[in-house]
Amino acid sequence: MRDTGKTIEAYLPLAMPIPRMAAAEKYLRRAARAATPYMMVAPAIWSLCVFVVYPILYMIWLSAFRWDMIGPKIYVGLGNFAELFSNPDFYVVMGNTFRFMFFSVSISIVGALLLAVYLKAKTRTNAILQSFIFTPYIISMVSVAFMWVWLMNSEYGLLNFILGKAGASGVRWLEDASVAMYSMIIVAVWKGLGYNVIILISAMHAIPNQLYEAAALDNTKPLKTFFRITLPMISPTLFFLTLMNIIAAFKVFEQVALMTGGGPINATNTLVFDIYQFGFKFYQLGYASAQGVVLMALIAVCTAAYFGALARRVHYGGEA
Amino acid sequence: MQAAAVFRKTFGTACRIAVNLLIFAIFFIPFYWMFLTAIKNLGQTLQTPPVFWVSKPHWENFSKVFAAIPFFHMLKNNLIMTFGIMICQFFTVIPAAYAFARFRFAGSGFLFGLTLATMMIPAQLVFLPLFLMFSRMGLINSYASLILPWATSSFAIFMLRQTFKQVPRELIEAAKLDSASEWKIIFKLMLPIAKPTIVTLGLITFILNWNDYFWPFVLTTNNAVRTLPVGITSLNIVDGGVKYHILMAGNLLLVAPVLVAFFFAQKQIIKAFTYMGGK
Numbered sequence: 001m002r003d004t005g006k007t008i009e010a011y012l013p014l015a016m017p018i019p020r021m022a023a024a025e026k027y028l029r030r031a032a033r034a035a036t037p038y039m040m041v042a043p044a045i046w047s048l049c050v051f052v053v054y055p056i057l058y059m060i061w062l063s064a065f066r067w068d069m070i071g072p073k074i075y076v077g078l079g080n081f082a083e084l085f086s087n088p089d090f091y092v093v094m095g096n097t098f099r100f101m102f103f104s105v106s107i108s109i110v111g112a113l114l115l116a117v118y119l120k121a122k123t124r125t126n127a128i129l130q131s132f133i134f135t136p137y138i139i140s141m142v143s144v145a146f147m148w149v150w151l152m153n154s155e156y157g158l159l160n161f162i163l164g165k166a167g168a169s170g171v172r173w174l175e176d177a178s179v180a181m182y183s184m185i186i187v188a189v190w191k192g193l194g195y196n197v198i199i200l201i202s203a204m205h206a207i208p209n210q211l212y213e214a215a216a217l218d219n220t221k222p223l224k225t226f227f228r229i230t231l232p233m234i235s236p237t238l239f240f241l242t243l244m245n246i247i248a249a250f251k252v253f254e255q256v257a258l259m260t261g262g263g264p265i266n267a268t269n270t271l272v273f274d275i276y277q278f279g280f281k282f283y284q285l286g287y288a289s290a291q292g293v294v295l296m297a298l299i300a301v302c303t304a305a306y307f308g309a310l311a312r313r314v315h316y317g318g319e320a
Numbered sequence: 321m322q323a324a325a326v327f328r329k330t331f332g333t334a335c336r337i338a339v340n341l342l343i344f345a346i347f348f349i350p351f352y353w354m355f356l357t358a359i360k361n362l363g364q365t366l367q368t369p370p371v372f373w374v375s376k377p378h379w380e381n382f383s384k385v386f387a388a389i390p391f392f393h394m395l396k397n398n399l400i401m402t403f404g405i406m407i408c409q410f411f412t413v414i415p416a417a418y419a420f421a422r423f424r425f426a427g428s429g430f431l432f433g434l435t436l437a438t439m440m441i442p443a444q445l446v447f448l449p450l451f452l453m454f455s456r457m458g459l460i461n462s463y464a465s466l467i468l469p470w471a472t473s474s475f476a477i478f479m480l481r482q483t484f485k486q487v488p489r490e491l492i493e494a495a496k497l498d499s500a501s502e503w504k505i506i507f508k509l510m511l512p513i514a515k516p517t518i519v520t521l522g523l524i525t526f527i528l529n530w531n532d533y534f535w536p537f538v539l540t541t542n543n544a545v546r547t548l549p550v551g552i553t554s555l556n557i558v559d560g561g562v563k564y565h566i567l568m569a570g571n572l573l574l575v576a577p578v579l580v581a582f583f584f585a586q587k588q589i590i591k592a593f594t595y596m597g598g599k
Contacts, residue, residue, distance in 0.1 A: 036502050037423040044416035044472040045431055051469040052438045055449035062449065069452075118339070129340060131586050132347040138582055138589065139575045140531035142549040146556075146571050147350050150357065150564050156366050158353055190346070195593060202594045251444040254533050258553060272444040276538065279448045288448055296445055303440040 056296065063289035073286075080290035089266065090274075090291075097271045099181060101249035104188040109242055111189065112196030117226065119197065120204050130201070134194030141191065145258040148187045149174065174260055177267040184255055184268055192248070196241055203237035204230060239309060247302050250295065271295050354575075357568040358382075365565045381569035385555065388566065390543060391573070394551040401466045401536065401547055402529045406522060408471035414518075417477045418506050421484035422492070439474040447538045454539065461544045466536055470529070476521045479596070483517040484510055520592040527578065527589075548574055 063080055065073040084090050115133065119126040136144055151158050152173035160170035173183040207230065215225045231238075253272040256262055262269035262277070269277075271291065279288035357365055359377035385391060419425075420432050446469070454465040487510060495505050511518065533549040540546050555570040556562060582589055 034425070037419040037425045037428065040415035040419035040502075041431055043412040044477060045434070047412060047468070047472040048434065048438050048474065051450065051471070052441055052446060053434070055446040055453065056441070058449040058453070059446070062452075115343075125340060129343050130590070131582075132344060134586075134590055134593075135347065135351070135579070135582060137593070138527050138531075139578050140533060140549045142531075142533045142552055143354075143571045143575045146552070146567055147354050150568065151350060151353060153564070156368065156370070156564075158349075158370060161368070161370055190350075194347075198590055198594050247440060247442070251442045253444055257537075258533075258556075275444075275448065279451075280538070285448070285452070292445060292448060299440055299442070299445065303437070306440070307436070 059289045059292045059296075062286055063293050065286045067285045068283045069285055070283075076286065080286045081293075083287065084290050084294070092266050093269050093271055093274045094294075096181060096267070096269055097250065097252075100185060100188070100252060100270060101246055103182070103185045104192070104249050105242060105245040107185065108189045108192050108196055108245060109238070112193055112200055113238075115193070115197045116200035116204060117230070120201050130194070130198060133197055136191045137194045141254040142258060144187060144191050145255055148183075148190075149259055152183055175264055177264045180260055180264060180268045184252075184259065187255060187259070188249070188252065192245070196245070199237060199241055200234060203234040207233045236309075240306065243302050243306050247299055250298050250302075271298075351579075354568045354571055357565050358572045359569075360565050362563065362565060365563075378565070381565050382573065384566050385570045385573060389551045389554055389570070391548075391551065393543070394546055394548045397463075397536075397545050398530060398547040398549075400463055401545075402526055404463060404467040405470045405529050406525050408467060409473050409476060409525060410522075412472040413476045413480060413521075414506060414511070416472070417480035418484055418502075418510060420477065421481045435474045435477055439478065443469075443535050447535070451539060461540050461542055463545055465539045466545060466547075469535075473521075473525065475596075476525070479521060480514060480517055483514045487513055517595075520595050523589060523592045524596055530578070 062073075064075060064077055066076050066079070067073040119130055152160075154160060154170055154172045154175060157173070159173065163170055171179060174180050211229050211233070212225065215229060220228070251272050252270050253276065256268055256270050256273040257276070260268040262273050272295065275288050275291045275295065278284045278291065356372070356374065358381055359379065360371075360374055361378045361381075364371055364374060416435075420428065420435070450465075450469055451460070454460050454462075459465045491509065492505060495509050500508070531549060532547075533553070536545070536547040536550050537553075540550065543551075552567075552570045552574050555567045
C-alpha cells in the first residue's frame with residue numbers, strides 16, 4: 001500500500017459500512033456462482049428451444065389447420081389426418097419409405113458385417129480397401145446422386161454397357177417404375193456402407209483376444225466362432241448402428257429429389273420428399289405438417305428404442 | 321495330401337485377390353468414371369461403346385462450369401455457412417458440455433434430458449416450420465437462416481460432456497484453490513485436455529455441413545446465399561439439356577477438396593467417424 005501519510009484512523013469513517021458491504025458482496029458472489037451453470041447452458045438450450053422444440057410444437061399445431069401460406073388459417077381439427085389416412089397416395093408413399101428403409105438398412109448392415117469380418121485383419125491391403133469403401137460416405141449426396149444418374153443412364157450409362165458385354169439386356173434403372181426404387185437402394189447402400197463397416201470393424205477389434213484364443217484351442221469352426229463370440233460381442237453396436245441406419249433411411253430426400261423427382265409414377269416418392277412437395281409445391285401446409293407428425297412419430301419410436309436400450313445397458317453395467 | 325493343401329492355399333489367395341479387386345472396382349470405378357467424363361467432350365461422352373481413356377483432356381469443361389453458375393460466390397457461401405456453424409457451435413457446445421459435466425443444478429437433469437431428446441431430430445423434420453418462421457422474419461435467403469438453426473449440437477454437447485467427465489475432480493479443485501474462474505478453468509484446463517474430442521467433432525461438423533444439400537436447398541429461393549452442393553444441381557440442365565460432361569466437371573470440383581483432405585488425413589477422418597459411432 002502506498003503511504004499517503006495518514007494514520008489508519010483517518011480511514012475509519014470509510015471503513016464503517018464494511019461489514020454490510022461484505023454481506024452484500026458475499027450474497028452477490030453466491031448468486032453469481034449459482035447462476036454460472038445456467039449462463040453456460042443458456043446459449044445451447046436457447047438455440048435448441050427456438051430451432052428444435054418450438055418448430056416441432058408449431059408443426060403439430062399447424063397440422064390442425066388448412067393453410068396455403070397466404071390466406072387465413074382454417075381450423076380443421078384432425079381433418080388433415082383423416083384426409084391423410086384416406087389418401088391412397090399416402091399409403092404408396094409410406095410403402096415406398098418402408099421398402100427403402102427395410103432393404104437399404106438390411107443390405108447395408110448384413111453387407112457391412114460380411115465386409116467387416118473379411119477386412120478386420122490389420123493389413124495394409126485391408127486398410128486401403130476400407131478407405132475406398134468409406135470414401136462415398138464423406139462426399140456430398142449431390143455428387144453421389146449425379147455420379148449414379150450418369151452410371152445408370154439407360155442409353156449411355158456404364159452399367160448398361162457392362163450388362164450388355166455380359167450378354168444381358170439393359171435395365172432402365174431410373175425410368176422403370178418397378179426398378180427405380182431398387183436403384184435408389186443400391187445408391188444408398190453404396191454411400192452408407194463404409195460407415196457401417198468401419199464401426200463394426202472397430203467393435204470387432206474391441207473384443208478381447210483371449211476369447212478367440214480359447215476358441216482356437218477348442219478347434220472351433222470359424223462360422224461357430226462368429227456366431228458364438230463375434231456376433232454376441234458386437235450386438236450392442238450392431239443394434240445402435242441399425243437404429244441410426246433406420247432413422248437415416250426414414251429421412252431420405254436428396255436422392256429422391258436429384259435422381260428421380262419421386263417418379264416414375266410415384267414409385268420413388270418417400271415421406272420427406274412428399275412433405276416437401278405438399279409444403280413447397282402445393283402450398284398445403286397443414287397437410288404437410290400432418291405428414292411431418294407421422295415422420296416425427298417414426299423417429300420418436302426409434303429414439304425411444306435407442307435410449308431404452310442405452311438405459312438397460314448402463315443398468316446392467318455394460319460398457320457404454 | 322500336401323498337394324491338396326497347397327492347392328487350397330493358392331485357391332484361397334486367388335479368391336481373396338478376386339474379392340479385393342471386386343470391392344476396389346465397385347468403389348473406385350464410379351469415381352474414375354466421374355473424372356473421365358469430366359474431361360471428355362460431348363461427343364466422347366455419348367460415344368458407344370464408351371471410351372475408357374481420353375488422350376486430350378477437355379479442361380474447358382471447368383470454365384463452362386464457372387460460366388454456368390456463380391461458382392466462387394457459392395464457394396464463399398459454403399465457407400461462410402460451414403465455418404459460421406462451427407464457430408457458433410464452439411461457443412455454445414463447450415460451456416454447455418462443461419456445465420452438464422461438472423454441476424448439478426436445479427433443472428440440470430431436465431435440461432440435459434431435453435438435449436438428449438433433441439439429438440435424433442433431423443433437419444428433415446423441422447424444415448417446414450423453420451422456413452415459415454424465417455420467412456415471417458424476412459430471413460429467407462440470409463446466412464442467419466443457414467447458420468442459426470445449427471448453432472448448437474446436442475450430439476456434440478453429449479460427446480464433449482463425456483470427455484469432460486473423465487477429467488479428474490482433483491485437477492479442477494486444484495485450479496479452484498488457485499481461485500481460477502470457471503471460464504478460466506474451461507479455456508485453460510479443460511480445452512487442452514479435450515482437444516482430440518473437439519478436433520474430432522469439428523472435423524465431423526465440417527464434413528457434414530460442407531456437403532449438406534438439404535438445408536441450403538429448402539431455405540433459399542435465389543442464389544444470394546446458396547452453397548456449392550445446391551449450385552452443382554443447377555448444372556443438371558445446361559443449354560437446355562443434360563450435359564453429363566459439364567455436370568461431372570462440376571461434381572469433380574465439389575468432391576475434389578474432400579477427396580484431397582481424405583487422402584491426406586484418412587486415418588484421422590476414419591477415426592473421427594468411428595469415435596462418433598462408437599458411443
